[in-house]
Amino acid sequence: MNPYLKPLSLLTTLLILITYHTYAQGDREADGLNFASRSEVIGQNGMVATSHPLATQIGLDILKQGGNAIDAAIAANAATGLMEPTGNGIGGDLFAIVWHEKTQKLYALNASGRSPLGLSYDDLLKELDEIDEESIPPYHLLSISVPGAVDGWFELHKKFGSLPMEEILKSPIHYAENGFPVTEAISAGWRRSVPFLKTQPGAFESTFTIDGRGPHKGEIFKNPDLGSTLRVLAKKGRDAFYNGEIAIKIDKWMVKNKGYLRYTDFENHRSEWVEPVTTNYRGYDVYQVGGNVQGTAVLQMLNILEGYDLKSMGYGTVETLHAFIETKKLVYEDRAKHYADPDFQEVPYDVLLSKEYAAERRKLIGETAMKDVSTGVEVIENGDTVYLTTADSEGNMVSLIQSNFRGMGTGFVVPGLGFSFQNRGELFSTDSKHPNVYALGKRPFHTIIPGFVMKDGKPFFSYGNMGGAYQPIGHISILTNIIDFEMNVQEAGDAARWDHSGSSEPTGKLTDKLSTTGQVNLESGIPYEVVRQLRAKGHKVEVGNSFFGRYQGIMRDYENGVYLGASESRVDGQAAGY
Structure with missing residues (x-):
């Protein structure tokens, strides 16, 4: 190219990009898409949204082969356990809510595992005293409870599945044995975990590393041991898994390494079909699993927020964020x-989910940040993640x-099995009077x-936002973005997020309460003027420096006869339909 023409060419390209951006942004604003990083995915015959593109394609292939949504969910979950071991795997637990079109009913499954029958509360305290700990440490054999995910798959399949399990698990087995390319965000988390976890007893290093390190982005990774287990x-x-050769291997390894799980x-072990808990928010029926799961918090928060005119208050304003926090x-x-666990402690849903209780709690919210907060219900004293x-x-x-x-998880890997055990047992309290003891x-x-979410008796929206204690915050953010601020399903997940930490935990003592204002973290998309206004109300605010979860969602559009899908734009996820 003539060197004198090169600056003109660059200028022309820049003007085209600016013109396109202005035109596209104008279209986005006309359609209300002020926050979306990309369009919603639209499919007529089926939709899959997961945190890994290959897992999404595996689920979509199952649908195209004649499988149903339940078959696709099992296949996609088996794939994420292989491809995203930084968040899940068959050493962990599972929860699901299923809308079954034929029976016109919503079902909820609690596929979480239980603590060892051979480790009593008194023995636990003795063990903790020997290692000089007051609570259950996360990377210790004490933190392992029975993995419930596999039983969850087979419960879902027995009740609703259509394809045989050999067909459902075929692609995850293929990728385990032949390899898959590791994605960017997963690689980063994997490489952070390896230096510590590879020192754990067992086969972590030989199972989850390449030459003693975590895989880089784009590297092909194989887990033939997991492939064998899936076969x-x-x-x-x-x-x-629960009555045969896998359980026997785990029992022998636990005995040898002074663990506590036994055959x-x-x-x-058993999974449990439960009646989901629910509340109505502005005409939408929102459902959660309940029991030993924090989903009830979503419903409680919605009940309180229903008393505010969020739409007129505006998305991302100081008034709205103050009410949320x-x-x-x-x-x-x-x-x-x-x-x-409702088998050990009755959860007082009649009070916690009542609109009257929400109204009483709402009265406690003033113009400045609270720093002295406790529960409003008398306690009865008897007793990383993937979403798709x-x-x-x-x-x-x-x-x-x-x-x-x-x-x-814990990093404990039984040789030959290809998965790490979860550390869910860490989330028990050691306070003898606590319901979660x-x-x-x-x-x-x-x-x-x-x-x-159901609307007028019909399924409306299936969604989740993983991220530990952040999850109820993520749920109410997504729902209010859609219901109150009229965002579409992709925009609702892309809009700037907030988080608050410092509240009491279910692992603590019964006497614990929030005695400070806690810590507020905002994504940088929230205007800095709002940050200053929140600080003026007494909130301790920091921009960034938090984990704001990862989201997937599918909405049903009855008018057009299609599904609308969305996935987390901040990391590796993908929604796809056909």
């Missing part, structure tokens, strides 16, 4: 004191969440929550 499950079913714990503080104190969603041509929809808890055969408190 056994595809051929022999869930009993191979009997696996033999006694103060509502979170109130509800999380209830969360810290009441949410526990699928939809099919029949109208079935699945909202499923699955996790190891702390990223890659450790006990034999008890399910610990869980942070992972699938969400589902």
